Structure formats: structure tokens, C-alpha cells
Amino acid sequence: MKKRNKSFVIFIPKKIILYFVLTISTIILIAIGFNSTKESSVNPNKTTTVINRLLEKETVEPIGKVAIIIDDFGNFGNGTKEMIAIDKPLTCAVIPFLPYSKHDAELAHQGGHEVIIHIPMEPHVGNPKWLGEKGITTNLSSESIMLIIKEAIEEVPYAVGANNHMGSKATEDKRIMEAIITILKENNMYIVDSKTSMNSVVKELAEMYEVDVFERAIFLDNEKNIPAIKKQLKHLGEIAIKNGTAIAIGHVGPEGGEITAIAIKEMIPVLEKMGIEIVPVSHLR
Numbered sequence: 001m002k003k004r005n006k007s008f009v010i011f012i013p014k015k016i017i018l019y020f021v022l023t024i025s026t027i028i029l030i031a032i033g034f035n036s037t038k039e040s041s042v043n044p045n046k047t048t049t050v051i052n053r054l055l056e057k058e059t060v061e062p063i064g065k066v067a068i069i070i071d072d073f074g075n076f077g078n079g080t081k082e083m084i085a086i087d088k089p090l091t092c093a094v095i096p097f098l099p100y101s102k103h104d105a106e107l108a109h110q111g112g113h114e115v116i117i118h119i120p121m122e123p124h125v126g127n128p129k130w131l132g133e134k135g136i137t138t139n140l141s142s143e144s145i146m147l148i149i150k151e152a153i154e155e156v157p158y159a160v161g162a163n164n165h166m167g168s169k170a171t172e173d174k175r176i177m178e179a180i181i182t183i184l185k186e187n188n189m190y191i192v193d194s195k196t197s198m199n200s201v202v203k204e205l206a207e208m209y210e211v212d213v214f215e216r217a218i219f220l221d222n223e224k225n226i227p228a229i230k231k232q233l234k235h236l237g238e239i240a241i242k243n244g245t246a247i248a249i250g251h252v253g254p255e256g257g258e259i260t261a262i263a264i265k266e267m268i269p270v271l272e273k274m275g276i277e278i279v280p281v282s283h284l285r
Contacts, residue, residue, distance in 0.1 A: 037171025041182070051230060051270050063275035064240030067091055068264065069163065069192065069216070069285055072253045073108065074098035079257030084111040087266055088278040093118035093163055096152035097134050105156045113282035115158040116192070119149070119180065121181055123196070136170050136180070140188075145179040153187055160282055161212075163192035164202075171200040178205055185211050189226060192216065212285055217246040221256035229256075229263035230270075237276040245284045264269060 040099055069085050074095035083090060085108050092108035094101055095118045105115050120131035126136055134148050153159060162184060171193065181202075190212035193202035206213035217239050219234045232248065239246040250260040271278065272273045 006138045043232070045256070048230075049162055050225050050229060051267075060273065060275040062277040064237065064243075065245045065277050065279050066088075066240045066283040066285060067214075067245075067247045067270070067279055068220075068234050069093055069116070069234075069281065070260075071163070071165065071194075071246060071249055071251050072255065073100040073104040073118070073187065075253060076100040076104060076255030077183045077257065078149075079252040079259070080104060080107070082258050082261035083252055084108060084113065084263075086110075086261065086268075088268055089280045090163075090278075091281045092158045092160070093165075095099055095120060095132075095165060096155040097132055101155055102113075102157060105158055109158040110226045113162060114282060115156065116163060116281070117152050117159045118155045118159040118165045119152060119162050120165045121170035121176075123166040123168045123170075125168075126166065128159065131166070136167070136176060138170060138176060140176075141181040142175060145176060145185050149180055149183040153183070153189075159189070161190035161192060164194045164196065166196060167194070168197040169195050171202050174201050175203060177201055178209075181209050181211050185209050190282065192247065214247055214281055214284060216249050218248050220248050220250035221260045222261055224256060226259060226266075230259055230267050231285050233263065233267040233271065234274075238273050239273045240276055241274065247281065247284070 002122040017125065059067065069091045072095060073080065073092050073095045075098055083092070089112060090105070091114040093116050094108070108115050120135035122131065122135065124126055136145055136148065147259050164171055181191060191202050191206050192204060192214045193216065196214045203215065204226070216225045218232055218236055220229050223229070236246050236248045250256050250264070268278065
């Protein structure tokens with residue numbers, strides 16, 4: 001009598017099989033993500049590659065608007081001529097009461113750019129003397145502040161608005177901002193909050209007085225090198241595509257100057273390929 005071979009079948013619950021498959025899939029996905037992150041972190045030319053690809057695209061109809069404010073005019077500082085030579089309308093923020101305030105405002109206007117007043121305001125940290133003799137500090141009376149703003153308007157020809165130079169402390173003070181915004185309203189001028197404080201009351205007070213108000217989205221030249229500034233300009237375009245508009249702030253002088261001007265000039269065609277139109281701040285109303 002022959003013995004039959006016995007075969008054994010192991011039954012594995014479906015739940016265990018599913019758990020096993022999901023675990024293996026997760027491990028594979030994590031490995032892929034790690035390799036991608038590692039690759040991008042060791043590839044400093046990634047932003048440049050993306051920008052070059054954008055340049056290869058056809059120019060599209062505008063789908064977003066950006067305004068580029070350039071702070072610290074008034075000293076005829078590094079990059080002034082290069083900024084003025086840019087053939088797209090920038091918004092030039094001129095510090096009043098400086099040797100070249102009028103000169104730089106005239107130069108910007110003649111170059112087809114918008115002019116605003118870059119009002120020195122008290123920061124939380126720093127020497128108030130950095131603001132100059134007519135800087136806005138929280139120990140000034142409202143009447144004195146209003147007089148300074150009136151004088152600043154006379155000092156900076158063609159100005160149609162204003163923004164704050166420093167001012168992390170002053171822009172948190174309702175009395176200070178009320179005095180400034182009152183004079184801006186009388187002169188039909190807008191205000192841009194440079195957002196040097198997260199506790200700024202600029203927007204609240206401007207809306208109360210029915211003064212056009214705008215807010216900075218990004219700074220361009222916290223890192224003073226061309227690739228970093230280009231990356232910020234690309235980010236600016238992405239914000240505008242998402243929100244419709246966006247504002248950036250760059251600088252002439254030691255904080256940016258010619259380096260920032262070069263980056264802006266080289267990124268203009270890239271922004272246009274993204275569907276971004278560069279306009280003065282007043283065109284964002």
C-alpha cells in the first residue's frame with residue numbers, strides 16, 4: 001500500500017498580507033524621497049536650471065502683477081544708476097532730508113519709475129541716531145510727526161506714497177501711525193507696510209482712514225548674491241500667480257545695490273515667461 005505524500009497549505013490572513021505590502025511600499029517611498037532631498041541639497045544649481053527652463057518657454061499673457069520697491073535712495077548709493085536704467089517700472093523709495101534726496105527722486109521720475117517717501121522710523125533695536133535728525137520716534141508729539149511728514153513730501157518731488165525705513169517699534173504705535181496716515185490722506189498718497197514688525201498696526205489704521213495700503217511679501221536681498229536674489233524674484237512671481245499680486249523690497253547702497261539691479265534685470269524675461277507683469281505699486285490698487 002503506497003503512502004500518499006502529504007502537502008501543507010499555510011493560510012495567511014488578508015490583513016497581514018495587506019499590512020506587509022503597505023509597509024514595503026512606505027519604505028520604498030521614503031527611500032525615494034530621501035534620495036530626491038539629498039540630490040537637491042547637494043545641487044546648488046537647481047534654481048538656475050529651473051530658471052533656464054523657464055526662459056525656453058513662450059511668453060504668456062500676464063496672470064499676475066508684481067511691484068518691486070527699491071529702498072534707500074537719497075544717497076546716490078551703489079546701484080542707483082543701474083536701477084534707474086532698468087526698463088521696467090520700479091517703485092523707488094527715497095529717504096528724505098539727505099544730500100541726494102531731490103536728485104534721486106528726479107532721476108527716478110525721469111527714468112519712468114514711481115517715487116515714494118522712505119520714512120525713517122524708530123526700530124526696537126538700534127541707535128535712533130541712524131534715523132537722522134528728522135526720523136520718526138515714539139517720543140515725538142503727533143504735531144511734530146505731522147510736520148515732519150509734510151516737510152518730507154516737499155523734500156521728495158513726485159512722491160505718490162510712502163513706506164517705512166526700519167520702524168519695527170513705530171509701526172506698532174497707533175498714535176504714531178495715525179499722525180503719519182492723516183497727512184498721507186490729505187495728500188492722496190498710499191502707504192506700504194514694509195512689515196518689519198509682525199505686530200504692525202499700519203493696515204488697521206490705513207483702512208480706518210480709507211488710505212490705500214499694501215504690504216511687503218518678501219525681501220529680495222537679505223542674501224547679497226545674484227543666485228539668491230533670483231530665487232527670491234522667482235518666488236515673488238509664484239506668490240503673484242497664487243494671489244494675483246505681490247510686492248518685494250530690494251535696496252540700493254550696501255544692502256543690495258548693483259548686485260540686486262543685475263539680478264532684477266536678468267530675471268525680467270523669466271518673470272514674463274511666468275506670466276508676470278512688473279508694475280508700480282499704485283497699479284496694484
